[in-house]
Amino acid sequence: MTDVKSKSFSAGKAFETADRLHSAAIHLLRRLRVRDRESGVGPAQLSALSVLVFGGPRSLGELADAEQVRPPTMSRIVSGLEREGLVRRHATEDGRRVRLEASAKGTKILQEGRKRRVESLAKALSSLSEKEQGQLGDFLELLQQVIRNL
Amino acid sequence: MTDVKSKSFSAGKAFETADRLHSAAIHLLRRLRVRDRESGVGPAQLSALSVLVFGGPRSLGELADAEQVRPPTMSRIVSGLEREGLVRRHATEDGRRVRLEASAKGTKILQEGRKRRVESLAKALSSLSEKEQGQLGDFLELLQQVIRNL
DNA sequence: GCAGATTAGTTAGCATAGCTAACTAAATTG
DNA sequence: CAATTTAGTTAGCTATGCTAACTAATCTGC
Numbered sequence: 001m002t003d004v005k006s007k008s009f010s011a012g013k014a015f016e017t018a019d020r021l022h023s024a025a026i027h028l029l030r031r032l033r034v035r036d037r038e039s040g041v042g043p044a045q046l047s048a049l050s051v052l053v054f055g056g057p058r059s060l061g062e063l064a065d066a067e068q069v070r071p072p073t074m075s076r077i078v079s080g081l082e083r084e085g086l087v088r089r090h091a092t093e094d095g096r097r098v099r100l101e102a103s104a105k106g107t108k109i110l111q112e113g114r115k116r117r118v119e120s121l122a123k124a125l126s127s128l129s130e131k132e133q134g135q136l137g138d139f140l141e142l143l144q145q146v147i148r149n150l
Numbered sequence: 151m152t153d154v155k156s157k158s159f160s161a162g163k164a165f166e167t168a169d170r171l172h173s174a175a176i177h178l179l180r181r182l183r184v185r186d187r188e189s190g191v192g193p194a195q196l197s198a199l200s201v202l203v204f205g206g207p208r209s210l211g212e213l214a215d216a217e218q219v220r221p222p223t224m225s226r227i228v229s230g231l232e233r234e235g236l237v238r239r240h241a242t243e244d245g246r247r248v249r250l251e252a253s254a255k256g257t258k259i260l261q262e263g264r265k266r267r268v269e270s271l272a273k274a275l276s277s278l279s280e281k282e283q284g285q286l287g288d289f290l291e292l293l294q295q296v297i298r299n300l
Numbered sequence: 301g302c303a304g305a306t307t308a309g310t311t312a313g314c315a316t317a318g319c320t321a322a323c324t325a326a327a328t329t330g
Numbered sequence: 331c332a333a334t335t336t337a338g339t340t341a342g343c344t345a346t347g348c349t350a351a352c353t354a355a356t357c358t359g360c
Contacts, residue, residue, distance in 0.1 A: 014275070018268040019200070020290045022182055024297060025175040026197050030218045031300040032172055033347085042316050042347095047176050050169070061337065068180045073318055075339055080316080096326045096337040118168040124299040125164070132292055139289030140170045142282055147174060149274040150181040183318085192318095192345050211308065223347055225310055230345080246308040246355045 021143075035116040039109055041084070044069075044077050046113055049086055049102060053110050057101040059092075081106065185266040189259055191234070194219075196263055198227050199236055199252060203260050207251040209242075231256065 033043055041049070044067070051066050052058070058066075064074035078100060081087035086106030090099040102110070125133055183193055191199070194217070201216050202208070208216075214224035228250060231237035236256030240249040252260070275283055 014268045014272050015264055017275075017287055017290065018271040019264060020294065021178065021271065022267060023197065023200070024290065024293050025178045025182075026193065027218060027297050028171065028175045028293075028300070029179065030347095031297065032175075037348090043176065044317055047173065050173070059337080068177060069317085070319065071338060072320080072340080076317075079339095094327075094337085098338075114165055114169060117172060118164045120300055121168040121171065121296075122164050124296045125167075127295065127299050128292065135289060136292055136296070137167060139286070139292065140167065140174060142278065142286055142289070143174050143178075144170065145277065146271070146274045146286070147177050147181065149277045150178070150270055180318095187319090194346055209308080219346085220348065221309060222311080222349080226346075229310095244308085244356075248309075 032117055032120065035120050036113055038116060039113045041086070041109060041113070042080070044073075045081050045086075046110065048074065048077050049081060049106055049110050052087060052100060052102040053107050057090075057099050059097045060100060061097075063100060182267055182270065185270050186263055188266060189263045191236070191259060191263070192230070194223075194227050195231050195236075196260065198224065199231060199256055199260050202237060202250060202252040203257050207240075207249050209247045210250060211247075213250060 029043065036043060036046055039046065048063055048067055051063060055066070060074055060078060061071060063078070064071050067074060067077075069077075078087060078089075082089060086103055086109055088101050088103055090101060092099050125136070128136070179193065186193060186196055189196065198213055198217055201213060205216070210224055210228060211221060213228070214221050217224060217227075219227075228237060228239075232239060236253055236259055238251050238253055240251060242249050275286070278286070
């Protein structure tokens with residue numbers, strides 16, 4: 001709040017940017033959750049399923065790493081997905097590892113969720129100019145880079 | 151993925167933007183949560199406290215609206231904040247309503263959390279050029295607008 | 301001015317999701 | 331082949347989300 005000029009990014013600006021990013025992420029997810037709940041699949045399950053659908057099969061540990069959660073957390077998320085028939089466990093040569101794969105049903109559910117999400121988003125985006133919509137894509141590029149470095 | 155050109159925002163692009171926003175929000179929060187956990191205050195509590203600190207005192211219902219959660223959910227979040235002495239309940243003329251106010255301790259804890267968050271974010275932002283850092287602020291403006299319309 | 305309706309908040313009970321600690325089972329290593 | 335390491339699960343805690351059902355206070359209409 002004080003300290004107006006530092007090397008390249010003022011402390012006040014950084015504080016504000018951090019808070020706004022934090023708040024924006026929280027509120028965005030709360031809104032999207034409303035639509036996602038229609039699928040009967042929780043947000044963590046949906047996100048994990050998305051990795052399997054778009055990134056292909058992998059082990060539980062790899063999925064936990066991709067989702068930045070601990071193995072026990074991912075173990076339970078996968079149990080839920082398996083119970084609903086959205087993901088299948090397969091044995092591998094390494095008897096400790098499991099190979100997780102999205103089922104056809106899981107892929108379908110995920111794509112339906114995407115459809116609902118995009119409906120909400122498209123509606124929200126309609127208030128932006130075409131140019132701004134393009135900028136949003138650039139922003140996401142930047143944001144993804146920031147998150148990777150976080 | 152097909153349907154390359156629609157009126158102003160192709161379906162494929164909208165799908166991708168929706169997914170990327172969704173995924174970015176999830177992963178951003180997971181990362182920030184790591185630092186926020188040091189405060190011993192959960193993410194929902196921190197977000198609610200932030201509204202009281204920066205937006206001033208208000209009723210439980212108003213806070214629930216601001217945070218986009220149901221009253222019972224906010225009631226419990228506030229109970230946790232009160233238990234830790236970060237928020238105080240005051241009576242109002244309307245006997246049904248409570249006036250929620252951040253305590254000095256709550257304000258201090260929030261600002262410390264901000265500090266930790268901005269440390270992480272500043273580190274992540276250091277990989278961006280100065281110009282990109284400026285753009286990030288502008289794009290946040292856009293994102294907040296999208297969320298308000300969601 | 302009081303009976304009934306409305307409004308604010310809480311309580312109870314359920315589910316998901318995060319964690320650590322402690323366990324099992326399988327593979328690797330010396 | 332014994333000891334260590336690695337992969338995953340189970341158990342148990344906390345926090346957050348919801349709906350349904352409750353209490354208490356205020357407002358409305360006659």
